[in-house]
Amino acid sequence: MARILTGIQSTGTPHLGNLLGAIIPAIQLSKENNNQSLFFIADLHSFTTIREANKIKENTYATAAAWLAFGFDSEKNIFYRQSDIPEVCELAWYLSCFAKFSRLQLAHSFKEKLDRIKDINTGLFTYPILMAADILLYDANIVPVGKDQIQHLEITRDIASSLNHFFPNTLVLPETKIDERVMIVPGTDGQKMSKSYNNMINIFLDDKKLRKQIMSIKTDSTNIEDPKDYKSCNVFNLYKLLANKNQVNELKSKYINGGYGYGNAKQELFELICINYKSQREMFMYLIQNPKIIEQELKEGAKKAREIARNVLARVRKNVGY
Numbered sequence: 001m002a003r004i005l006t007g008i009q010s011t012g013t014p015h016l017g018n019l020l021g022a023i024i025p026a027i028q029l030s031k032e033n034n035n036q037s038l039f040f041i042a043d044l045h046s047f048t049t050i051r052e053a054n055k056i057k058e059n060t061y062a063t064a065a066a067w068l069a070f071g072f073d074s075e076k077n078i079f080y081r082q083s084d085i086p087e088v089c090e091l092a093w094y095l096s097c098f099a100k101f102s103r104l105q106l107a108h109s110f111k112e113k114l115d116r117i118k119d120i121n122t123g124l125f126t127y128p129i130l131m132a133a134d135i136l137l138y139d140a141n142i143v144p145v146g147k148d149q150i151q152h153l154e155i156t157r158d159i160a161s162s163l164n165h166f167f168p169n170t171l172v173l174p175e176t177k178i179d180e181r182v183m184i185v186p187g188t189d190g191q192k193m194s195k196s197y198n199n200m201i202n203i204f205l206d207d208k209k210l211r212k213q214i215m216s217i218k219t220d221s222t223n224i225e226d227p228k229d230y231k232s233c234n235v236f237n238l239y240k241l242l243a244n245k246n247q248v249n250e251l252k253s254k255y256i257n258g259g260y261g262y263g264n265a266k267q268e269l270f271e272l273i274c275i276n277y278k279s280q281r282e283m284f285m286y287l288i289q290n291p292k293i294i295e296q297e298l299k300e301g302a303k304k305a306r307e308i309a310r311n312v313l314a315r316v317r318k319n320v321g322y
Contacts, residue, residue: 015200017193080301
């Protein structure tokens with residue numbers, strides 16, 4: 001039986017990119033074969049940037065509600081909040097003593113903010129170490145990642161290998177597995193959908209606000225009567241990620257034939273999202289309005305996660321001499 005681990009930051013309500021690129025593929029993978037899946041909300045990681053106590057809690061509940069609304073089976077698998085597992089911080093310290101400073105300088109999370117070096121805190125710099133602890137604390141065999149996240153696994157394996165060199169058979173090295181289903185979803189401006197770019201689509205908004213976000217998708221100035229290049233259109237590129245083959249071909253024909261405006265395409269995208277995710281949107285709102293249900297789910301998951309974490313940490317402590 002493989003042990004699969006996936007985490008997602010609690011930086012706010014998961015947007016469409018988070019759903020298509022991480023949450024939905026992870027839930028699908030958890031249903032395959034006889035795997036055991038550990039899914040966690042990385043609320044400690046979010047502390048590198050968020051300074052409001054209420055916001056941290058709200059973001060955690062919103063993230064959890066999205067996972068549960070999309071059908072994650074918390075009975076079969078383990079669903080927990082990172083901060084409920086104190087063992088992860090102790091393991092992170094042991095790992096930090098084997099993490100090379102020069103290697104951490106190359107981490108994407110650090111390099112992306114080098115132009116604002118005065119704003120970089122130590123937590124952001126050591127971010128990959130805590131991420132490695134998230135994985136290694138559970139003897140995870142498989143960590144599904146997209147191609148843009150391979151570096152995280154490489155750093156984890158490097159640190160674990162260094163520790164194992166001095167203390168053999170202490171840590172299980174995870175498999176660097178690229179999940180082809182993990183996709184990079186374009187935002188409203190064509191860049192990768194991200195809260196930091198403020199280009200996301202939040203499907204859990206009410207209809208009016210959701211439609212406003214979709215209508216803000218950037219398009220070119222081609223006249224309504226002229227044919228349009230569907231390949232370079234942000235609206236079409238989002239639509240094809242959600243629609244079936246017939247729907248995609250139909251929209252493609254409308255672009256090619258002309259007499260069809262971008263506003264029409266945006267409306268079709270809005271309607272498709274409303275249809276495809278009707279039940280998930282309803283469940284999300286129900287859970288947000290009943291946070292005690294979310295809290296109970298996370299607490300139950302933390303109990304199961306800590307059973308694994310304690311055993312792994314006990315092995316680490318014994319091997320390194322504590």
